[in-house]
Amino acid sequence: MARVELRTCTALQQNGEAVTGIIPAPVDIEYTDAAPFVLTGRSRFVAVGDAASVAETFAARARIATGFDLPVVAGEAAASDIALVIDADAGAGFEAYTLTSGADGVRISAPGPAGLFWGTQTLRQLLPAEIERADAARVPAEGWIVPAASVADAPRFAYRGSMLDVARHFFPVEDVLDHIDRIALLKLNVLHLHLTDDQGWRLQIDAWPELTGIGASTSTGGDGGGFYTKADYRRIVEHAAERFVTVVPEIDLPGHTNAALSAYPELNCDGVAPKPYEGTEVGFSSLCASAERAEATDRFLADVMNELAAMTPGPWLHVGGDESLATSEADYLDLVRRITAAGAATGKTVIGWHEMGASRELPAGTVGQYWDFVTPRERAAELTTSFVEQGGSVILSPADVAYLDMKYPDDPDGPLGRKLGQLWADGPTTLEEAYSWEPASIVPGLAEADILGVEAPVWTETIAAAPELEFMVFPRITAIAEIAWSPAPAGGSRDEADFHARLASLGTHLDALGIAARKVAGVTWL
Numbered sequence: 351m352a353r354v355e356l357r358t359c360t361a362l363q364q365n366g367e368a369v370t371g372i373i374p375a376p377v378d379i380e381y382t383d384a385a386p387f388v389l390t391g392r393s394r395f396v397a398v399g400d401a402a403s404v405a406e407t408f409a410a411r412a413r414i415a416t417g418f419d420l421p422v423v424a425g426e427a428a429a430s431d432i433a434l435v436i437d438a439d440a441g442a443g444f445e446a447y448t449l450t451s452g453a454d455g456v457r458i459s460a461p462g463p464a465g466l467f468w469g470t471q472t473l474r475q476l477l478p479a480e481i482e483r484a485d486a487a488r489v490p491a492e493g494w495i496v497p498a499a500s501v502a503d504a505p506r507f508a509y510r511g512s513m514l515d516v517a518r519h520f521f522p523v524e525d526v527l528d529h530i531d532r533i534a535l536l537k538l539n540v541l542h543l544h545l546t547d548d549q550g551w552r553l554q555i556d557a558w559p560e561l562t563g564i565g566a567s568t569s570t571g572g573d574g575g576g577f578y579t580k581a582d583y584r585r586i587v588e589h590a591a592e593r594f595v596t597v598v599p600e601i602d603l604p605g606h607t608n609a610a611l612s613a614y615p616e617l618n619c620d621g622v623a624p625k626p627y628e629g630t631e632v633g634f635s636s637l638c639a640s641a642e643r644a645e646a647t648d649r650f651l652a653d654v655m656n657e658l659a660a661m662t663p664g665p666w667l668h669v670g671g672d673e674s675l676a677t678s679e680a681d682y683l684d685l686v687r688r689i690t691a692a693g694a695a696t697g698k699t700v701i702g703w704h705e706m707g708a709s710r711e712l713p714a715g716t717v718g719q720y721w722d723f724v725t726p727r728e729r730a731a732e733l734t735t736s737f738v739e740q741g742g743s744v745i746l747s748p749a750d751v752a753y754l755d756m757k758y759p760d761d762p763d764g765p766l767g768r769k770l771g772q773l774w775a776d777g778p779t780t781l782e783e784a785y786s787w788e789p790a791s792i793v794p795g796l797a798e799a800d801i802l803g804v805e806a807p808v809w810t811e812t813i814a815a816a817p818e819l820e821f822m823v824f825p826r827i828t829a830i831a832e833i834a835w836s837p838a839p840a841g842g843s844r845d846e847a848d849f850h851a852r853l854a855s856l857g858t859h860l861d862a863l864g865i866a867a868r869k870v871a872g873v874t875w876l
């Protein structure tokens with residue numbers, strides 16, 4: 351039996367058409383010409399070890415699309431079954447997994463549930479796209495086949511993020527849950543929620559009720575407000591946790607605070623609450639550093655950080671720190687010290703945008719998020735390495751390749767007939783640009799081990815509804831997900847044609863999910 355080794359993970363060819371391709375590319379994948387696995391009405395999920403809940407998450411989706419019973423059971427797996435096996439030797443690291451598929455069944459093995467879950471996301475992509483459907487109305491012509499394959503996989507970076515700005519425009523809980531499900535398909539494991547900004551405060555804080563009472567009523571462009579109750583936030587966190595996604599909440603401080611300042615006069619140096627803001631400027635608002643306001647400001651910081659930490663099971667709190675252009679340098683350093691101390695006092699690890707590296711008093715382990723360009727300008731590189739010098743690590747989000755709110759080059763109308771996106775980060779961003787950067791080559795002096803991970807932010811000044819979000823995020827987020835998960839390419843450059851072929855295949859899944867992805871030129875969409 352011939353073994354087709356596909357070093358670069360090119361899709362299996364059938365009648366010259368790509369039928370399958372995994373994004374992000376696994377470390378190792380071999381398709382064979384052996385008989386495929388077929389999921390049928392007799393198939394079961396056989397859980398071995400602590401695998402039942404991962405099996406159930408996948409089975410729930412598969413039942414809806416197939417109409418099959420697909421029970422989750424213990425015991426011996428038959429050739430018609432999918433076995434999910436916890437096995438300490440199945441790979442290095444808690445997110446590693448192996449997968450084999452063929453006429454003898456599917457077997458996914460991993461040292462722990464997280465790896466097992468990522469294995470099921472690979473299986474999701476190996477199945478026909480109809481597996482994504484929210485009803486069982488369409489049976490794939492070839493049946494529910496999984497090509498015979500053998501995969502061994504593990505992520506390059508521990509932190510693989512998608513950031514959603516719910517402050518400039520509010521996105522209801524259901525939209526956020528959908529987004530989590532989609533990023534999990536790409537093995538992204540962090541949802542960074544940008545919860546506060548000048549235009550809105552989106553999270554209930556009991557000790558400061560007007561943050562949402564007043565501060566949540568607005569958005570950019572006068573499109574109405576909204577906020578998450580604590581129960582809403584917990585729903586998001588739980589939905590994410592079931593998909594091995596950690597929520598990183600961001601309260602942006604000390605700038606980007608007009609919504610909070612408009613809700614509480616005592617947070618303002620002049621004691622006067624500014625009007626709510628619905629424009630798109632940045633850098634005009636600031637918490638007050640002066641001694642007269644210290645009691646109110648520090649109580650605000652402690653209350654917000656404590657309530658936020660109490661409802662956040664993940665290890666990180668993001669405290670912002672970007673573009674505080676209305677804060678003097680001395681005040682900025684003073685406020686960053688107090689903000690990061692309040693965050694760290696909760697026991698969480700603090701994350702801040704790279705400007706916070708100006709402080710030499712960061713709590714141990716503070717993580718810096720780099721948002722300058724692929725080629726750092728001005729002080730961006732030194733501000734970033736400052737986090738590492740102080741014992742922390744770095745997340746890379748170079749704006750000219752990883753900001754998904756940048757326009758596409760041909761600036762098409764969005765799905766709701768409006769122009770979307772921004773140009774400030776060195777003009778539009780193509781799919782190829784999003785795919786063509788190397789995390790270890792951005793900030794001089796950063797070693798691989800200093801890089802916690804990679805994140806793709808989407809800011810929503812111009813993006814007001816879920817289809818618009820989908821149109822800007824997909825497909826470029828698939829490029830960022832691959833950079834975050836897959837090994838650094840041998841020889842330094844990634845194989846764009848291979849990526850395009852796999853993306854064409856993934857595109858059928860995005861279609862079946864009903865995602866309004868931008869069908870960029872250069873990909874032969876199926």
Ligand code: TNX
Nearest residue numbers: 632672673703721755772809
């Ligand atoms: C910069 S870079 C911002 C956001 C804007 C975004 C628009 C950074 C950390 N902040 O405040 O929404 O550009 O692209």
